[in-house]
Every structure is written in C-alpha cells, then in structure tokens.
Amino acid sequence: MNHLxxxxxxxxxxxxxxxxxxxxxxLLGTVxxxxxxxxxxxxxxxxxxxxxGTAGILIGSVLMYSTLGSRPVIHELFLGIMxxxxxxxxxxxxxRAALHRDRAExxxxxxxxxxxxxxxxxxxx
Amino acid sequence: MSTTLxxxxxxxxxxxxxxxxxxxxxxxxxxxxxxxxxxxLDSAYVCAMLLLVVAGMYHGTVxxxxxxxxxxxxxxxxxxxxxxxxxxxxxxx
Numbered sequence: 001m002n003h004l005x006x007x008x009x010x011x012x013x014x015x016x017x018x019x020x021x022x023x024x025x026x027l028l029g030t031v032x033x034x035x036x037x038x039x040x041x042x043x044x045x046x047x048x049x050x051x052x053g054t055a056g057i058l059i060g061s062v063l064m065y066s067t068l069g070s071r072p073v074i075h076e077l078f079l080g081i082m083x084x085x086x087x088x089x090x091x092x093x094x095x096r097a098a099l100h101r102d103r104a105e106x107x108x109x110x111x112x113x114x115x116x117x118x119x120x121x122x123x124x125x
Numbered sequence: 126m127s128t129t130l131x132x133x134x135x136x137x138x139x140x141x142x143x144x145x146x147x148x149x150x151x152x153x154x155x156x157x158x159x160x161x162x163x164x165x166l167d168s169a170y171v172c173a174m175l176l177l178v179v180a181g182m183y184h185g186t187v188x189x190x191x192x193x194x195x196x197x198x199x200x201x202x203x204x205x206x207x208x209x210x211x212x213x214x215x216x217x218x
Contacts, residue, residue: 003185009127016127016134019179023138026175030145033152033168039161042152046168049145049175057138057175061182061190068185076178079194083171086201090167093208098160100212 007067015060022056025049039098043091050087054080135183142179146172163207170200 007015025048032045058076065073149172152165174196181189 004128004131007128007131012127012131016131019138019182020134022175023141023179026172027141027145027148030148030152030168030172033165034148039158039164042161042164046149046164046171049168049171053175054171057178061178064182065187076190079174079178079190079197082194082197082201086197090201090204090208093205093212094160094163094167097208097211098158101158101160 003068007064011063011067015063018056018060018063020056022053022058022060025056026053029053040095043095043098047087047091050083054083132183135179138179139176139183142172142176146176159211160208163204163211166207167200167204170196170203174200 004012029046029048029050032048033042036042036045058080061076062073065076146169149165149169153162153169156162156165174193177189177193177196181187181193
C-alpha cells in the first residue's frame, strides 16, 4: 500500500473515523430497509445511507486525496451535493406514488390501523 | 500502525457495503409491492456508488470516481422514472 504510507497518521485516523461512520450508517439503513414493517416506515431507512453515509465516506475521500495531492481536491463535493439534492426528490416521488396506489386500491391510509401503538409491527399493507 | 488501521478500515468498509448491497437486493427480490422493489433498487444504487468510492480510496486511483458519478446520476433518473410510472402509469406524458 504505497499511497497509504504517505498520509500523516493523524489524518489517517480521521479518514478511518469518517469512512467507518459512513459505512456503518449505510449498513444500518439497509438493515432497516429489510426489517421495518410497512412501506412508509421503510421509506425512511435508506436516507441514513444517502445523507450521512455518503457524507462520511466523501469527507474521508476529500481528506485523503487532498493529503496525497498536496492541494485541495473537492470534486467529491459535487457528488455529495448531487446526492443531497436528488434524494429527497426521488423519495418524495416514491412516497406519493405509494400513497396514490394505496388510495386507488382502497387500502386504509398510512398509520390508521394501529392508532395507539406507533411501534407495533403491522401486517403488510 | 495508522496505515494498517486505515487499510483495515477500508477493507472492512468494502465488506460492509457489499453486505448492505446484498440486503438491498434481498428487498428488491422479496418486496411485497412494486414500490418496495423501487426503493430497494434506489438503495442498491447508493450502496454500489459508495462501494466504488471506497474501492477507489483503497487502490489510490481517482478513476472509480467518474463511475460513481455515473451510477449516482443513473440511480436518480431510474428511481424518478419508476416512481412517475407507478403514479401515472406512463413515464413521459
């Protein structure tokens, strides 16, 4: 690993911390995507990976290439800004599509089946 | 010492992102309705993009970054088009 040897140890620790935070948050988001009960709960889970998962890994990448290239490398910020702008748009389109499909099929609206138990695992809607 | 730590963290990160990609693909396969599959596909796009960025960091090249950019753009367009299709029944009206 030639290029990793040229990084200052403190910067390397910082890069490792940011990459670890981003990775673990992305993994937690997909675990939530797999385990949560209804679609409207599942819609929230991948936003972990989109927001701080992407941000942590891209901050680590910016730090690493800026250290290696001895000048600030910020073209990763473009990817981060693009993810932050596009993720709410896609998830809102998807949520509205799911709501429209539920209404068109005459299913009960979201959250109306268990009024006193917000954490109860409902059946598939 | 810190170089070994950083290398180990990058390998661990690649393994974790591959597991996350697998979980998203499982949601695509088992999603009870169509919107669950679209959501799983969007999440799989994000995981693949991050996996490419971390692989580029591990190998010290910047060429994976453009591939990650293309994957991010395609993920946005694909999810928006599929959400529009689910809502209206057609993509371009």
